[in-house]
Amino acid sequence: TRGAASTVDPRHHRRLQGLEKEGYAVLPPSGKLRDLMRELPHIVDGLGCRILHLLPVNPTPTTYARFGRFGSPYAALDLTAIDPALVEFDRRTTGVEQFCELARATHAHGARLFLDLVVNHTGWSAALQEQHPEWYLRDADGRFVSPGAWGVTWEDLVELDDSQRDLWDHLAAALLTWCRRGVDGFRCDAGYQVPMPVWQYLIARVREEYPDTVFLLEGLGGSWQDTESLLTEGGMQWAYSELFQEYAGFQVSGYLDHALKQSGRVGLLVHYSETHDNERLARKGRAWSLLRNRLCALTSLCGGFGFTCGVEWLATERIKVHGCTGLNWEATDHLLPELKQLTRLVADHPCFLDGARCTRLSPPASNILALQRDSAEGLDRALVLVNTDVDKPGMLDLPASALPAAAPVPIEEWQELLGQPLPVVRRQPDGGVRFELGPGAAYCLADRMTPRGLTGDPYRLARARAAWWIQALRHRFESEDLGPHSFVELAAIVAADPRRALGAADQLERDLARRDLLGALQSALGHEAYPRVVVWERSDVRRVVLVPPQHWLLVQDSIPFRATLTRPGSDRVVNAESVPMAGGHVACFLPHVAAGPARVQRGRPE
Numbered sequence: 001t002r003g004a005a006s007t008v009d010p011r012h013h014r015r016l017q018g019l020e021k022e023g024y025a026v027l028p029p030s031g032k033l034r035d036l037m038r039e040l041p042h043i044v045d046g047l048g049c050r051i052l053h054l055l056p057v058n059p060t061p062t063t064y065a066r067f068g069r070f071g072s073p074y075a076a077l078d079l080t081a082i083d084p085a086l087v088e089f090d091r092r093t094t095g096v097e098q099f100c101e102l103a104r105a106t107h108a109h110g111a112r113l114f115l116d117l118v119v120n121h122t123g124w125s126a127a128l129q130e131q132h133p134e135w136y137l138r139d140a141d142g143r144f145v146s147p148g149a150w151g152v153t154w155e156d157l158v159e160l161d162d163s164q165r166d167l168w169d170h171l172a173a174a175l176l177t178w179c180r181r182g183v184d185g186f187r188c189d190a191g192y193q194v195p196m197p198v199w200q201y202l203i204a205r206v207r208e209e210y211p212d213t214v215f216l217l218e219g220l221g222g223s224w225q226d227t228e229s230l231l232t233e234g235g236m237q238w239a240y241s242e243l244f245q246e247y248a249g250f251q252v253s254g255y256l257d258h259a260l261k262q263s264g265r266v267g268l269l270v271h272y273s274e275t276h277d278n279e280r281l282a283r284k285g286r287a288w289s290l291l292r293n294r295l296c297a298l299t300s301l302c303g304g305f306g307f308t309c310g311v312e313w314l315a316t317e318r319i320k321v322h323g324c325t326g327l328n329w330e331a332t333d334h335l336l337p338e339l340k341q342l343t344r345l346v347a348d349h350p351c352f353l354d355g356a357r358c359t360r361l362s363p364p365a366s367n368i369l370a371l372q373r374d375s376a377e378g379l380d381r382a383l384v385l386v387n388t389d390v391d392k393p394g395m396l397d398l399p400a401s402a403l404p405a406a407a408p409v410p411i412e413e414w415q416e417l418l419g420q421p422l423p424v425v426r427r428q429p430d431g432g433v434r435f436e437l438g439p440g441a442a443y444c445l446a447d448r449m450t451p452r453g454l455t456g457d458p459y460r461l462a463r464a465r466a467a468w469w470i471q472a473l474r475h476r477f478e479s480e481d482l483g484p485h486s487f488v489e490l491a492a493i494v495a496a497d498p499r500r501a502l503g504a505a506d507q508l509e510r511d512l513a514r515r516d517l518l519g520a521l522q523s524a525l526g527h528e529a530y531p532r533v534v535v536w537e538r539s540d541v542r543r544v545v546l547v548p549p550q551h552w553l554l555v556q557d558s559i560p561f562r563a564t565l566t567r568p569g570s571d572r573v574v575n576a577e578s579v580p581m582a583g584g585h586v587a588c589f590l591p592h593v594a595a596g597p598a599r600v601q602r603g604r605p606e
Contacts, residue, residue, distance in 0.1 A: 012028075016028075016069070020069065025062050025063055025066065026069065027062060027069070027070060027085065028069075028324065030070070030083075030085040030086060031086070032086055032087065032088045032098075033057075033082075033086050033087065033088070033095075033098045033099055033101070033102050034088045034098060034101070034102075036102060037101060037102045037105045040052075040105055040106060040109050040111075041109070043111075044106075044109040044110065044111045045109065046336065046340065047312060047336070047339055047340055047343060048339075048340055048343030048344050048347060049111065049343065050110070050111050050112065050303070050347065051111060051112045051113075051114055051184075051185070051306070052106050052111055052112070052113050052114065053114040053115075053116075053187060053306065054113070054114065054115050054116060055073045055116050055276075055321060056073040056074060056076055056115070056116045056117075056118060057073070057082055057083055057086055057099065057115070058073070058076035058077060058078055058079060058080075058081055058082070058083060059076070059077040059078055059081050059082075059083045059084065060072060060073055060075050060076070060077060060083060060123060061075055061077065061123045061124060061125070061156065064124065064125075065123065065124035065125070065155070065156050066156065067154075067155075067156035067322045068320060068322030068323040069322070069323050069324060070085075070322055070323060070324065071123070071156075071322060072123075072156055072157075072321055072322040073116070073321055073322075074116075074118050074121075074154075074157065074189065074321070075121075075122065075123030075124070075156050075157055076118060076122050076123055076126060077122070077123050077125070077126045077127060078126065078127045078128075079122070079128065079170075079171070079174040080174050080177045080178070081095070081096075082094075082095030082096055082098070082099055083095075086098075096181065099181055099182075100181050100182055103181060103182025103183065104182060106182075107182065112184040112185060112214075113182060113183055113184050113185075114183070114184065114185040114186065114187055114214070114216065115178055115183045115185075115186055115187070116186070116187045116189055117175070117186035117187060117188050117189060118189045118190075119160070119162075119171050119188075119194055119198070119202070120147055120159065120160060120162075120189070120190055120193050120194050121146075121147050121154075121157040121158060121159045121160055122157070122158060122160065123156065123157065123158070124144075124156070124157075124158050126158075128160075128170070129144075129158060132166075132167070132170075134161075134164070135160060135161055135164045135166070135167045135170075136158055136159065136160055136161055137159045137160070137161045144158045144159075145158070145159045146158060146159060147159040147190075147193065149190065149193070149221045150221055162194060162195055162198050168198060168201050168202065171198075171202055172201065172202050172205035172206065175202060175205070175206050176205065176206060176209060176210075179206060179209070179210045179213060179575075183213075184212070184213065184214065185213055185214030185215065185216060186213070186214075186215055186216065187216045187218055188215055188216060188217050188218055188236065189218050190218060190221070190222075191217040191218055191219055191222075191230055191236070192217075192219050192221070192222030192223070192226035192227070192230065193222075196229060196230065196233060196234050199215075199230060199234040199235065199236065200233070200234060200235055203215055203234070203235040203236065204235065207235075208572075209573045209574065209575055210575050211471075211575075212577065214237050214238060215235070215236040215237055215238070216236070216237075216238040216239065216240070216270065217230050217231065217234075217236045217238065217239040217240065218239075218240050219239055219240060220240055220242065220275075220277070227239050228262070228266050231266040231267035232266050232267070236267065237267055237268065238267060238268045238269075238270050238304070239267060239268070239269055239270070240269070240270060240272060240275075241255075241259050241269040241270055241271045241272070241296075241304070242255060243255055243256070243259065243271045243295070243296055243299070244271070244272055244273055244274055244275065244278065244292070244296065245278070247388070248367075248388065249365065249366050249367035249368070249369065249388045249389070250364055250365045250366075252295070252369055252386075252388050253360060253362065253363075253364045253365075253366070253369060254364065256299055256360065256369070256371070257360060257364075259271075259299075259301075260301070260358050260360075263301045263302075263304075264301075268301060268302055268304050269301075269304065270300075270304035270305070270306055271296035271297070271299065271300045271304060271305050271306070272296070272305075272306045272307065272308070273289075273292050273293045273295075273296040273297075273305075273306070273307045273308075273311065274292070274307065274308050274311065275308065276308060276319040276321055278318075279318050280308075280310070280311075280315055280316050280317065280318055280319070281293070281311065282311070282314040282315060282316045282328075283316045283318075284390075285390075286314055286333065286335070287390050287439070287440045288390050288440065289311065289314060289335065290335060290338055290440070290442075291386070291387075291388075291390050291440040291441075291442060293307060293311065293335070293338070293339065293342065294338075294342060294386065294418075294442035295369075295386050295388070295442060297342040297343070297345075297346050298342075298346075298371070298384045298386065298442060298444055299358070299369075299371060299384065299386075300346060300352070301352075301356070301358070302352075302353070302354050303346050303347055303352065303353075305342070305343075305346055307339070309327060310326075310327035310328060310329075311335065311339070312334055312335050312336050312339050313327055313328040313329055313330065313331045313334050313335075314328060314331060314333055314334055314335060315327045315328035315331075316328070338418075341418050341419060342418070345417055345418065345444060347456065348455050348456035349380070349382065349417065349451055349455060350375035350376070350377065350379065350380045350451050350452075350453035350454065350455055350459070351373035351374065351375050351380050351381065351382040351446075351451075352373065353375070353376065353455075353459055354376065354463070355375075355376025356373055356374060356375055356376055357373070357374045357376075358371055358372070358373050358374075359371070359372045359374075360372075361383075361398055361402045361403075362396055362398075366394075366396060367387060367388050367389045367392075367394050368385065368386070368387055368388070368394045368395070368396035368435065368437060369384070369385070369386040369388060370383065370384070370385055370396055370398060370435070371383070371384040371386075372384075372404055375451070375453050377453045377454070379451070379452040379453040380446070380451045380452055380453050381404050381446065381447070382417065382444055382445065382446045383404060383411070383414065383443075383444070383445045383446070384442075384443070384444050384445075385423060385435055385437060385441075385442070385443045385444075385445065386437075386441075386442040386443075387437040387438065387439060387440055387441045387442070389439060389440070390439050390440035391439055391440075392439055393436065393437060393438050393439055394436075394437050395434055395435065395436050395437075396434070396435045396437070397428065397432060397433070397434050397435075398432055398433050398434075398435070399430065399431075399432040400430065400431035400432050402432075403432070403433060408447055409447040409448070410427075411425065411433055411445070412425040412426075412427055412433065413447075414445040414446055414447050415445065415446060415447070415448065415449050416443055416444065416445055417444040417445070417446055417449065418442075418443065418444055420443060422443075422445075423435055423436060423437050423438075423441065423443055424436035424437075454488060461491070461580060462487060462488050462491040462492075463487055463491070464491075464579045464580075465490075465491035465494050465495050465579055465580075465581060466487035466488075466490040466491040466494065467487075468494070468498075468579045468581075468586075468588075469490065469494040469498075469501055469502075469505075470490075472502055472505060472552070472588055472590065473505055473508070474590075485516060485517035485518050486518065489518055490517065490518060490521070493518070493521060493522070493525070494581070495581045495582060496582070497582065498554065498556075498581050498582055498586050498588075499531060499533050499535060499554055500525060500531055501521070501525070502531065502533045502552045502554060502588060503531020503532060503533050503552075504521055504524035504525045504531070505524070505552075506524075506531075506532060507523070507524035508520050508521070508524055532548075532550060532551045532552065532591070533551065533552045533553075533554050534546070534547045534548075534551050534552070534553050534554065535554045535555075535556060536553060536554065536555045536556075537555075537556055537557065538557055549591070549592060550591045550592075551591055552588055552589065552590065552591055553565070553588065553589040554586060554587075554588050555576070555578070555586065555587045555588065555589070556578075556582075556584055556585065556586040556587075557578065557584060557585055558584045558585070559584075559585060560578050560580075560585050561577075561578045561585060561587070562575065562576070562577050562578070562587075563575070563576050563578075563587050564576075565589045574589055574590075576588065576589060
């Protein structure tokens, strides 16, 4: 509850403990999906978060095989149902409809919705166990098997038998159901415990219909080989970073070298400052929590930084997913302005966007981390300085050869991008620089406050427009390498007339890797050939629109939307999300070789 140190009422706690020892199931009131929806302005607009990541929302055991007071959310009883405890009873809507309300509201705020995904096990007496007991593992004595990790067996769970191919179809159908409800990505719980072929099948099935769905591997406890394989052969895109459990200077430097290298090679490693499996940062004090959040954000790639609800309020009570944990909501001592500054910097500055290059300047054993960040365009540069020791001040000497080269302003005159007083910077006789940082201090320095390169929303818009057109070419070119090009220039050409840009794709040569993509597009636009593109607008809802074979279908509207293309008699469904262009919003569907009836369903506005 708001303002409370814990959601457990101390007046009833001891009495509830006594009843539970006697076997009673006592379930205090829970927060609701609509309560969370009302906090979206705080989460998205206030804190600057762009992804809302939920634990599983399925019904959990409330009688036998219950773990803790509420039951673990990882002990799902129905893979597609909503826990009634999360639903506000109003006689007009179902739990699924209220979940969809949350998804639409999240999208309306410009954020994405991720859901925890469990495909390794269910709770005891789940609907799946009752209907298909043959899909579960049994030991030599015929008893169902419980999974585990780190030498611990989770007795409240029962493990699925992933060799059952019919189970794969059931799991894929469940994932697609959540996608249709508005889920944009999945955290794959204990992903390394599920065989590679299962993930390959599930991800292929989902991304066939929802190609932008993100799969985030929770590989903590597994080997790096497992993580690497799942990010490459398995088809996942992101994975948990383990920076949150590296503390000493040499540990931080060593792990960052690994994370920076592998993120560019196999897939993004996301720096969560803490997880629900660990003690809360604020237990060691405000300075420690601020340090660790700044470290994770300032060393992240492509905005891959996350934190657990309650970090902003300096919550100290460890999260128990099966119990009742306080979030210290609206505490007077908090990190709201600091976290907001971090998320804005990471989301907007060119040195933190896609393609930025990071170079560690500090020695491996130093408690002071120095990280140089260069934007993909090469127009901007930032210097991150972090004292990983929250108890002692520290110094770092960088020789002249290690300092950012060709800086228009001497480094001792750089500015601090987080609004803090500058650290002490002393020029040394040999031309090097000494940085003096207080305990737990973290800075992001740049030679100017306003970046030279493309930033924030204009950057994301240009990337989205360029990606939209390149994605439309995938039916013609097997290779993703379409040669060198400026996505900014490409976006400007495509956005001016998306219909002509799609039509021009027919004129492009197949061997684009040997020539400039922009030149090829501009040459194709010069042809007078009739563009094979059919436009569908809101006014076409009540009429039949003919789309000949080998024609694109371009859907456009004045507001953001999601659209679905289905074909009667076919299981194939294609979904598209609109991109702002030409004074409105557009989405497209690729040409089909054979003619046939199809139906476009314009989804709810986003």
